[in-house]
Amino acid sequence: MTKHLILASGSPRRKELLEHLQLDFTVIVSDIDEAFDSTLTPSATVMSLAFQKASHVAKSYRESYVIGADTIVVYRDQLLGKPKSEEEAISMLTMLSGETHEVLTGVSILHGDQKCTFAERTNVTFWSLTKKEIYDYVKTGEPMDKAGAYGIQGLGSLLVKEIQGDYFSVVGLPIARTMRELRHLGLSK
Structure with missing residues (x-):
């Protein structure tokens, strides 16, 4: 019998990616504080935030498989989350113009006492952009609710010259690895 699957994220992109897998799931948004801990590495940061999101929801749904995820952009050791203003979005995009940056997506899957947490890293290179x-x-x-101020699956695709790694991780959820980990934890489709 299939156990219930919960996506602990309000991201429409993550929801859409799970829908492509034809999984039966529910969205329950976790409302944790997504502040970055400056003492953690970027990978540890996204894994920690993903775990916090998943565990916040999993407390009430221990029999379910709960997926938490978080995505950040890293450029020259600087973590870029969602811009707080248009000016900040312009600043981020200007910084990334003509450069290669990393996109890290952390995923945490919780089911009862089982836990799997990982991070996927993808390198993205932008074209040189005019003002x-x-x-x-x-x-x-479009940039206002996206890490690094762009969405690769939307108009932001016009900014991207090249990627090395998992495209879906840049969108917000590395679906192939996530599905493999769900199966490893016992989820049957």
């Missing part, structure tokens, strides 16, 4: 390209993109509103 007008950056400004026009920010004015679309």
Whole structure:
């Protein structure tokens, strides 16, 4: 018998990725504080945030498989989360223009006493962007709820010259690895 699956994230992109797998799941948004702990490495940061999201929801649903995830962009050791303003989005995109950065997505899956937490790293290279390209993109509103101020699955795809790694991790959930870990923990489709 299949156990219940819960996505502890309000991200429409993560929801859409799980829907592609034709899994029966429920979304229960975790409302943890997503502040970065400056003492942790970027990988440890995303894994910690993913675990906090999953554990916040799993407390009430111990029999379910609960997935928490978090994505950050790292450029020259600087962690870039979601921009708080258009000016911050413009600053982030200007910094990333013509450069390669890392996108890290941490995933934590909890089921009863079982736990699997991991991080996937993908390198993304941007084209050199004009000020007008950056400004026009920010004015679309798309960058405002995305780590690093862009969405690779939307208009932000026009900024990307190359990726090395898992595309779906950049979108917000490395689905192949997540599915493998769910099966390893005993989830049957």
